[in-house]
Amino acid sequence: MRKKLVVGNWKMHGNRAANAALLGALKEAGPWTAEVAVCVPFPYLTETALALTGQQVLLGAQDCSSHEQGAYTGEVSSAMLSDLGCRFVIVGHSERRAYHHESDQLVADKAKAALAHGVTPIVCVGETLAEREAGQTEVVVKRQLAAVIHTLTHCIGEIVLAYEPVWAIGTGLTATPEQAQAVHAVLRKQLQAASQKADAMRILYGGSVKADNAAQLFAQPDIDGGLIGGASLKAADFAAICRAAM
Numbered sequence: 410m411r412k413k414l415v416v417g418n419w420k421m422h423g424n425r426a427a428n429a430a431l432l433g434a435l436k437e438a439g440p441w442t443a444e445v446a447v448c449v450p451f452p453y454l455t456e457t458a459l460a461l462t463g464q465q466v467l468l469g470a471q472d473c474s475s476h477e478q479g480a481y482t483g484e485v486s487s488a489m490l491s492d493l494g495c496r497f498v499i500v501g502h503s504e505r506r507a508y509h510h511e512s513d514q515l516v517a518d519k520a521k522a523a524l525a526h527g528v529t530p531i532v533c534v535g536e537t538l539a540e541r542e543a544g545q546t547e548v549v550v551k552r553q554l555a556a557v558i559h560t561l562t563h564c565i566g567e568i569v570l571a572y573e574p575v576w577a578i579g580t581g582l583t584a585t586p587e588q589a590q591a592v593h594a595v596l597r598k599q600l601q602a603a604s605q606k607a608d609a610m611r612i613l614y615g616g617s618v619k620a621d622n623a624a625q626l627f628a629q630p631d632i633d634g635g636l637i638g639g640a641s642l643k644a645a646d647f648a649a650i651c652r653a654a655m
């Protein structure tokens with residue numbers, strides 16, 4: 410039985426006062442039987458770690474460098490994330506693939522760097538609307554995952570995978586539970602061919618998950634929780650999604 414995982418991706422939102430209010434409200438709303446985490450912007454990691462001390466909610470970041478350390482201005486290493494208490498780091502989010510031209514191989518290298526420091530990478534895959542309409546969904550997500558499998562080899566079982574159809578992110582267009590499950594099943598099969606741990610691995614769905622559609626999505630056999638954008642910024646909504654995963 411896989412324990413459900415709900416992860417809030419704050420993206421580039423928040424400020425110290427708003428974050429404190431949100432984290433305070435989450436503290437009141439718990440506990441949950443699902444695992445819950447928030448992936449916050451780098452500057453707020455330390456303060457969030459402090460706010461989460463003794464709480465159930467786990468800390469995560471939204472990206473990391475593929476490099477170990479060195480002259481890489483502006484980059485943040487996974488060793489630093491580990492040092493700050495991060496349990497998770499999102500890699501390969503479609504916004505980074507699109508706006509920062511991150512390749513499948515770079516995403517895989519970032520996942521490897523994270524694992525090397527005990528930070529669990531949440532590896533995102535997903536197709537654009539044009540790719541879906543061209544019937545390319547499976548080809549795209551399998552190609553994105555294959556790069557990670559090839560790079561991590563026997564460590565692939567340590568990652569969390571997230572299916573985020575690009576057309577569903579921030580658009581209010583959620584994949585139907587059936588559409589999402591179909592892709593999750595394809596991904597699970599690909600993981601099964603690569604790792605004995607595949608059946609214990611969590612595959613999250615992300616893309617316009619809300620309080621009113623979360624339960625149906627999480628009820629699908631291969632959907633093990635969610636990666637939540639907009640709704641993770643409102644404590645009541647995020648808490649309701651966490652409850653839907655219980």
Ligand code: 13P
Pocket residue numbers: 418502573577578579580581615616617618636637638639640
């Ligand atoms: P929304 O929940 O705002 O659609 O964002 C999803 C996402 O990109 C999470 O990483």
